[in-house]
Amino acid sequence: GAGVSQSPSNKVTEKGKDVELRCDPISGHTALYWYRQSLGQGLEFLIYFQGNSAPDKSGLPSDRFSAERTGGSVSTLTIQRTQQEDSAVYLCASSPNRGTLANEQFFGPGTRLTVL
């Protein structure tokens, strides 16, 4: 059975370049979340989608970060003009329904982003 998948698994980029990270949620899951884990930090919430809309984007750290979701499925997280402090593991999670119990967030394996 397909779980949450993310691509690429690793991304190395140069400072100032733009990057796109992709998340394929579990089929049928309407809610999708992005988190990141910087070195020595816990997972940090970035944005939540319900369907294609993002009712909570409070965790996006700056306007260089944006995310979209199309067709109620795939989501892309875009970081423009990357900085070294953007280096982290970016995790995506999905859950079946709006207001689902928090324990039903299923996580992907993450994308490790390194900004040189």
Next chain:
Amino acid sequence: DQQVKQNSPSLSVQEGRISILNCDYTNSMFDYFLWYKKYPAEGPTFLISISSIKDKNEDGRFTVFLNKSAKHLSLHIVPSQPGDSAVYFCAASASAGANNLFFGTGTRLTVIP
């Protein structure tokens, strides 16, 4: 500002013994707590949760204890098995249906055969 704290980055335990992982939180609005387990190159997977109306929840070898007055929770694994070796994250939310989980920094558990 880290609202959920796991002060022990690592823990080593002999197989068969008890593992105790600790977690502290600062936000009194948190009322639902979870533990996730993470293996290398995989995403975190849900392990066990507890609502603030309880002080204990047990699932097989895993028990979570909540002390609301101390804003402290702990995960007990007994008996510990080598397959339990992983990073364990504590997480909290303001309600069971909340979208935003606040995570700790994780504790790496190593169970020695």
